[in-house]
Amino acid sequence: MELAEAASWYETHQPGLASRFLQEIDQARHAIQSRPLSFPRLANTAVDLEIRRALLPRFPYALVFLELQTEIRVLAVAHAKRHPDYWLNRLQAT
Numbered sequence: 001m002e003l004a005e006a007a008s009w010y011e012t013h014q015p016g017l018a019s020r021f022l023q024e025i026d027q028a029r030h031a032i033q034s035r036p037l038s039f040p041r042l043a044n045t046a047v048d049l050e051i052r053r054a055l056l057p058r059f060p061y062a063l064v065f066l067e068l069q070t071e072i073r074v075l076a077v078a079h080a081k082r083h084p085d086y087w088l089n090r091l092q093a094t
Contacts, residue, residue, distance in 0.1 A: 002077040006061065021059055025077065028054045028063050032074075036067050055080065 003025065011018035032039065032054050039052040042064070050067035064076040 006077060006079070010059075021056075021061075024056045024059060025061075025063070028056055029074070032063060032065055032072055036065070036072055039065075051075070053078075 003022075007018040007021055010021045032052075036050075036052065039054045042051045042053055045051045052065055052067065054063045054065070056062065060080045062078050062080050063074055064078050066073045066075055
């Protein structure tokens with residue numbers, strides 16, 4: 001939902017910008033999959049949880065993800081300047 005809303009917002013402000021945004025999201029996903037430990041852990045989260053954040057280079061968004069034993073789960077496509085911890089309630093569902 002966040003991803004679709006952000007892409008829609010970018011497209012309404014400049015045609016083609018949503019495509020560039022989604023390309024950066026895809027590049028970040030691939031980087032997370034290939035080298036998850038290269039992204040910093042989030043401060044103020046439980047020590048036993050490997051919650052990390054991958055910032056997008058050209059957009060004010062980050063992929064917040066949790067590294068589990070068998071998978072990497074993206075918790076949020078979070079705007080870097082708005083309500084940074086709104087996604088914390090999603091940890092209960094993991």
